[in-house]
Amino acid sequence: MKKVTLETIKNARETIKDIINITPVLESTKMSEKTGANVYLKCENLQKTGSFKIRGACNKIANLTDEEKANGVIASSAGNHAQGVALGAKMNGIDATIAMPATAPLAKVKATKGYGAKVVLNGLVYDDAYAKAVEIQKETGATFLHPFDDEYVISGQGTISLEIFEQLNENVDTIVCPIGGGGIIAGVATAAKALNPSVKIVGVQTSNIPSMKESVKNGKVTTAFNANTVADGIAVKTPGNLTFDIIKDLVDEVITVEEDEIYQAMLFLLEYQKVAAEGAGAVSTAAIWSGKYQPKKDENVVCIISGGNVDTNTLYRVIDKGLVKCGRRFSFRTHIENKTGGLSQVTAILNELDANILDANMSKDKSSQGINKLAVEITIETFDHEHIAKIVEALTNAGFEIK
Incomplete structure (x- = not known):
């Protein structure tokens, strides 16, 4: 029996409806003109905490037992899950500890602390923070909240698809979605395919860390890491087992984009759409703007802008690189x-x-x-x-x- 279904996603929506924002879907005239398709942006950068992660985090916390809540919670995160857990824990009066990579943007670290969580920095990427969180969990007995490989988290993220279909009156042909550990696309794909089996789901990773692309290619969960990335929110070397099982069945294509293409997409979104996207949030746009994914004429395509928690200093450097590249x-x-x-x-x-x-x-x-x-x-x-x-x-x- 599947752990994540349209029903669990609808239940998640009911659970978190008074917590989250229904984020807007904006048409991108520039990308529509460039491609001949009808391209839209689902702006999760405007979600509470600046990212979609609060959906899954709050759904998971709401389904904890009283004992699990009393033990406090611990999570590992590149930054956005951290803020979702920290806010959700604060709202429920739960102690929270978050392990984050030492490379996490200062803005994400500061925001997480601002929600009342204790932050422990360790390593370069999410996987290093995860190892530290597991170590702390064993020492303290706190309840571990996984950022992507969890049925409640995935179901929470899948509520994005419910909104997209309603906002576009079910006229959705393709959804382009970032992939790190696979939580958001697993939820999005589950809901979208249940609502319309013919909808195409395209996942996007950075070529620096193409772990899910390699996993799909190899038919099993595979670790992959080439270099660090500006897309810190999807810097996951080893994707989840549950997310992989869903993705291999429901995601039609996984593509990768280069760092320069992410810079240009971030610049494009800021300049032409007035949308501030972090690197992970911009990879879906990068896939189309770079031509890595070419939609068909008149196709209705939705790019999920998964987050906007970009450090100001990082944004300054990205703008510079983007201007040079173009x-x-x-x-x-x-x-x-x-x-x-x-x-x-x-x-x-x-x-x-x-x-x-x-x-x-x-x-x-x-x-x-x-x-x-x-x-x-x-x-x-x-x-x-x-x-x-x-x-x-x-x-x-x-x-x-x-x-």
């Missing part, structure tokens, strides 16, 4: 004559080609060009890669060596 920011190094007006020829060319100078630094560089030359490093604002190519050509033709 050709809207360019930095170069050259040499000018060490005399009055030495820089003016460079700035004149940039001005003529409508490039805005954001930053310029000069220093003597005796080793490579002699005492009569100055090294100058300039960062400019540009329109696109074609614009950059014209600028480089003009400067090169004027005798400047560009690096």
Whole structure:
């Protein structure tokens, strides 16, 4: 008998209805124009605690026994489950301890503490935090709340699909959803396929940690880790057993996106949709914006923006990388004559080609060009890669060596 069904998801909705927000579904005109499909965003970044995780966490806490509640709860999390558990525990007067990776964004750590939970930092990714949580659980006897491999958690996350189908009057062809440990997509897929068996479910992971993609390919739960990722919310090296069983049966496709593609998606969402998404929340958009997933013409596609808990400093770096990648920011190094007006020829060319100078630094560089030359490093604002190519050509033709 299945542990997660449409019925358990409907029960979860009834349980958490007075706690969560019904998050909006927004049309993305830009992505619709780009793809020819009708692309929508399910904005769980606007959920309480800034992520979908509160759905599953609160459903799980509501189903604990009095004894389990009295023992206090412990959880492991990359950050969003932590906040959901912390808030849910606070609302029920339960002591909570959360193990998080030491690499978790400061904003997530601070928010979790702000909800009254004790935070223990350990390791680089979720799996390291999980190991620490298990260790603490054995010492204290606290009730462990798994972030994804739990029927109540998965059922809570599945309430997202119920909202999507209602908000779009059941006109849903495809749902594109992030995958880390698999909790959100397992719930979303269970509800969506029960409501419409022909709906397509596409999962997205970062290529740096493609654990579920590898698991599906190998037919068994597989550990995979290549490098750290800006998508910390889905940085799970080993997915769940329960989630894998659901995903292998109900998810139609699992694809991966690169870090640069996530940066560009975060920038796109912020600039064109006015949506602040964390890396994990942006991977669904990255899949479409990059062309990794290409919807059919007139298809109704929903991208789940799973969270918006992005650290401000991280967002600043992501914007910079995103602008560079799409050709809207360019930095170069050259040499000018060490005399009055030495820089003016460079700035004149940039001005003529409508490039805005954001930053310029000069220093003597005796080793490579002699005492009569100055090294100058300039960062400019540009329109696109074609614009950059014209600028480089003009400067090169004027005798400047560009690096």
